């Protein structure tokens with residue numbers, strides 16, 4: 084079987100360190116391993132419009148921002164097909180046919196949709212486009228026959244629903260056309276869902292609790308130093324909590340052995356640092372300075388590459404349009420196969436009979 088990878092992001096803001104550790108880093112690794120037949124990365128503008136339909140400029144402007152972040156972290160247009168979702172009208176056709184296979188109740192039960200409905204305060208006024216976005220996400224995956232989908236854990240219910248739709252389709256139309264996709268999540272637990280600066284359970288563009296990949300060094304530092312730690316750790320000598328402490332969550336996600344050697348040689352590893360904090364005698368300034376050193380080191384090359392790319396937005400869009408043309412050709416072939424499987428490829432049917 085072919086290995087086809089598809090991932091994407093909503094152009095609702097610049098990408099942040101949650102995306103980096105939860106998804107982008109994995110994508111670069113997969114890209115460089117080369118163990119796949121095709122890798123697509125989609126900028127999900129149509130999906131972003133489902134909850135930003137009255138703010139088109141935001142979505143439009145962030146297409147460039149997200150693409151700059153992709154290229155800055157090392158995703159390579161020679162190896163990846165980058166495309167814009169709304170450039171591929173076939174995706175709407177896939178969505179339309181899959182809508183028949185999913186009930187209203189099932190969509191409302193989807194845990195991610197449920198959480199986002201309450202986060203976005205839709206109450207009973209849920210736009211249909213928003214409610215149906217898991218179906219459109221299934222369209223995005225199956226339109227390219229993708230079997231591998233690297234995502235953060237918040238997306239697992241989406242992949243589960245996609246698998247369900249594939250099974251239902253194959254059963255009803257007696258085919259094995261659709262491949263059930265597999266989610267790939269990072270091994271590191273914290274990286275699966277990096278908390279926000281405010282301690283909220285997820286760093287998210289829509290929650291305004293992010294360190295962005297493009298943030299200037301002073302901004303990163305200021306965000307780290309205003310971060311939430313343990314409210315009961317007042318004096319340095321007080322014992323501190325490491326669980327629920329955002330600084331330690333980020334150290335769990337980002338610190339490596341070599342960072343200790345470089346910036347904090349008096350500790351062998353994170354376990355030792357945590358033990359000292361729990362016992363008391365270790366101040367927040369010290370752990371925040373350590374985290375700042377690590378993040379500055381990771382973000383510097385990304386920021387510098389991004390600044391160079393920013394000078395030529397036309398070149399960035401050229402990559403996206405070229406990729407969109409290629410993706411459209413693939414989706415055109417696959418929508419024909421889907422219609423064949425359903426028995427609604429009328430023109431080909433006639434040709435075969437004559």
Ligand code: ATP
Nearest residue numbers: 092093095101105234235275276277286287288289
């Ligand atoms: P929005 O608030 O607009 O939904 P977002 O910050 O949640 O934005 P998405 O574009 O929805 O970002 O997510 C893109 C990918 O990044 C998904 O695979 C998602 O699981 C992953 N991701 C997003 N936030 C985090 C996070 N805090 N930790 C780990 N992975 C994340």
Ligand code: MG
Nearest residue numbers: 093237287288
């Ligand atoms: Mg999201």
